[in-house]
Amino acid sequence: MAKITFITSDNESVTLEGQSGSVMELAVSNGVKGIDGDCGGVCSCATCHVHVAENDVAKAGEASEIEADMLELEDNVTEASRLCCQMEISDALDGITLTVAR
Amino acid sequence: MNHQETHPTPSKTHGKTCIIIGASHAGVNAAFALRKEGWQGDIVLFDGDESLPYHRPPLSKGDLSAVSNGTPLKPEKSYTDDGITLRLGEMIKSIDRNARTVTPQESEPLHYDKLVLAVGASPIIPPIKGLNPSEVNPETSQLTKAVFTLRTINDVKRIKQRLGSAENKKVVVIGGGYIGLEVAASLNKMLANVTVLEREERILARVTTPTLSSFFTDLHTRHGVNIDVQKSVIAIEENNSTEPPNIENSALTVICDDGTRYGADIIIVGVGVRVNTALAESAGITIEDMPIEKGIPVDHTAKTTDEHIYAIGDCTYHHNPTYDRFIRLESVQNAVDQAKTAASAICGKAPHYNTIPWFWSDQYDVKLQIVGLFEGYDDIIVRKETDKEQAFSVWYFKGEKLLAVEAVNFAKAYVMGSKLIKDPSKQINKANLSNPNSEFKPASILMQ
Ligand SMILES: Cc1cc2nc3c(=O)[nH]c(=O)nc-3n(C[C@H](O)[C@H](O)[C@H](O)COP(=O)(O)OP(=O)(O)OC[C@H]3O[C@@H](n4cnc5c(N)ncnc54)[C@H](O)[C@@H]3O)c2cc1C
Numbered sequence: 001m002a003k004i005t006f007i008t009s010d011n012e013s014v015t016l017e018g019q020s021g022s023v024m025e026l027a028v029s030n031g032v033k034g035i036d037g038d039c040g041g042v043c044s045c046a047t048c049h050v051h052v053a054e055n056d057v058a059k060a061g062e063a064s065e066i067e068a069d070m071l072e073l074e075d076n077v078t079e080a081s082r083l084c085c086q087m088e089i090s091d092a093l094d095g096i097t098l099t100v101a102r
Numbered sequence: 103m104n105h106q107e108t109h110p111t112p113s114k115t116h117g118k119t120c121i122i123i124g125a126s127h128a129g130v131n132a133a134f135a136l137r138k139e140g141w142q143g144d145i146v147l148f149d150g151d152e153s154l155p156y157h158r159p160p161l162s163k164g165d166l167s168a169v170s171n172g173t174p175l176k177p178e179k180s181y182t183d184d185g186i187t188l189r190l191g192e193m194i195k196s197i198d199r200n201a202r203t204v205t206p207q208e209s210e211p212l213h214y215d216k217l218v219l220a221v222g223a224s225p226i227i228p229p230i231k232g233l234n235p236s237e238v239n240p241e242t243s244q245l246t247k248a249v250f251t252l253r254t255i256n257d258v259k260r261i262k263q264r265l266g267s268a269e270n271k272k273v274v275v276i277g278g279g280y281i282g283l284e285v286a287a288s289l290n291k292m293l294a295n296v297t298v299l300e301r302e303e304r305i306l307a308r309v310t311t312p313t314l315s316s317f318f319t320d321l322h323t324r325h326g327v328n329i330d331v332q333k334s335v336i337a338i339e340e341n342n343s344t345e346p347p348n349i350e351n352s353a354l355t356v357i358c359d360d361g362t363r364y365g366a367d368i369i370i371v372g373v374g375v376r377v378n379t380a381l382a383e384s385a386g387i388t389i390e391d392m393p394i395e396k397g398i399p400v401d402h403t404a405k406t407t408d409e410h411i412y413a414i415g416d417c418t419y420h421h422n423p424t425y426d427r428f429i430r431l432e433s434v435q436n437a438v439d440q441a442k443t444a445a446s447a448i449c450g451k452a453p454h455y456n457t458i459p460w461f462w463s464d465q466y467d468v469k470l471q472i473v474g475l476f477e478g479y480d481d482i483i484v485r486k487e488t489d490k491e492q493a494f495s496v497w498y499f500k501g502e503k504l505l506a507v508e509a510v511n512f513a514k515a516y517v518m519g520s521k522l523i524k525d526p527s528k529q530i531n532k533a534n535l536s537n538p539n540s541e542f543k544p545a546s547i548l549m550q
């Protein structure tokens with residue numbers, strides 16, 4: 001189980017609790033604005049781009065190779081960028097904050 | 103999508119109604135995009151399908167057993183939050199352009215100020231003897247219980263149910279396109295014995311060149327899926343259990359024009375789709391010399407010939423500025439992007455639909471990503487990555503101009519291809535690109 005906080009582009013903050021599945025699925029099933037998940041979570045569309053809060057980067061882990069490649073298509077990439085369909089919910093993610101990139 | 107702001111007029115949309123017919127990738131995205139663009143009036147979204155709108159691509163991918171109620175595009179709550187009225191399980195039977203109304207199958211006509219057709223496409227049922235619904239008795243026939251197309255969540259549920267109850271799990275997939283091959287891989291994973299029958303001389307014949315066709319033929323063959331080409335199916339027969347033993351005790355026999363016969367317990371027909379044009383046709387929003395079978399013609403703002411009616415997604419025939427021709431696409435990308443274009447136009451802006459098509463396909467552990475349109479190429483470069491297994495990319499050029507890239511297990515090529523097609527000012531160093539020992543980096547792939 002993990003509590004994850006999303007901050008959307010209109011600066012709203014929402015904390016959601018997820019048991020399993022990907023962070024993208026958690027965000028989409030709760031209607032978090034700016035996370036569209038157009039490809040359904042197979043790392044093909046880059047519409048689930050988030051920035052991991054500075055202090056949480058270690059918890060979130062690194063982007064995989066294909067994920068890092070796909071992120072290059074986004075304008076707003078930083079060191080802290082992730083495609084959150086590639087982040088599996090687990091205890092390790094508990095307490096992290098993600099800023100939606102679009 | 104390029105935006106040129108003219109006069110956004112959200113206040114003028116108050117009290118108006120936008121009706122969207124079709125609540126799938128295109129229709130749902132249009133509804134939410136309308137709100138984002140400032141539409142203040144009502145939004146009513148109709149679909150004949152009863153399920154909460156869901157993603158279609160997963161229907162044929164991975165383990166079909168994971169597909170239960172589908173992956174919703176949006177949760178129910180988001181529709182309520184954004185004031186979008188979802189009317190599921192309701193088919194629209196007609197449009198009256200003069201009165202500006204649409205009439206659902208079983209209720210009163212409803213007025214619209216703007217109408218969006220997001221009606222998509224339906225699987226083709228080829229003229230195969232035995233497949234014509236008028237020839238079979240649904241009560242007694244095995245055919246209706248064992249022959250499926252694959253477009254909706256209900257199709258998947260029925261296939262799974264049949265697969266679960268079938269004693270023998272012999273599957274014949276008619277048609278070797280992306281959907282046919284994906285479902286072959288999925289059913290193979292579910293321990294079915296799968297044969298794909300393709301009419302052309304290679305699978306994927308309409309959508310790619312021989313390099314990729316032969317790669318996927320090998321991939322499937324290695325996994326134990328049998329791929330037979332130049333097999334034109336002419337008839338499907340039921341094997342009556344009272345008759346002498348039939349082909350390996352299968353419920354059905356598939357017969358090809360060269361006389362070959364295949365036993366099957368489940369048949370999946372994946373020979374392509376036909377645009378749902380009936381509504382547009384009867385409403386008369388067609389253009390002379392443009393056969394409506396190609397799709398509903400729309401302009402660069404996704405508007406049809408009627409200024410109050412827009413069309414988006416799989417059902418449209420539209421101009422692509424990058425490739426300078428009229429096309430119809432079957433992809434999530436086109437459905438989503440055209441939906442945003444229409445929403446912005448309906449809200450008084452002046453968008454110009456101009457995107458580079460992209461698509462993906464997942465089979466077994468192979469990820470294919472495609473950007474661009476390869477038709478019209480005069481040069482192909484196939485680049486293999488020496489340091490990665492099963493990773494390569496196919497680059498299509500017309501002269502020096504890059505048209506499209508197909509990347510297999512190599513997102514880097516897809517990403518670089520996307521950027522280079524968008525920015526044609528950069529020239530590609532073809533010699534380095536085709537040399538597997540030359541690093542895959544802009545510094546070596548691009549002309550300096
Ligand atoms: C199995 C499968 C796998 C796919 N895989 C991929 C993939 O990997 N990548 C990719 O990019 N694309 C893929 N696609 C294609 C993609 O799903 C389509 O391009 C996309 O669904 C098009 O969306 P659409 O909204 O335009 O049309 P559709 O999805 O066809 O939706 C049209 C909707 O309109 C409704 N409708 C039609 N007429 C009426 C009426 N008169 N009244 C009420 N409702 C009506 C229908 O019920 C339907 O729900 C796949 C498609 C399938 C079927």
Ligand code: FES
Pocket residue numbers: 024036037038039040041042043044045046047048083084085086
């Ligand atoms: S949902 Fe498409 S890349 Fe994450």
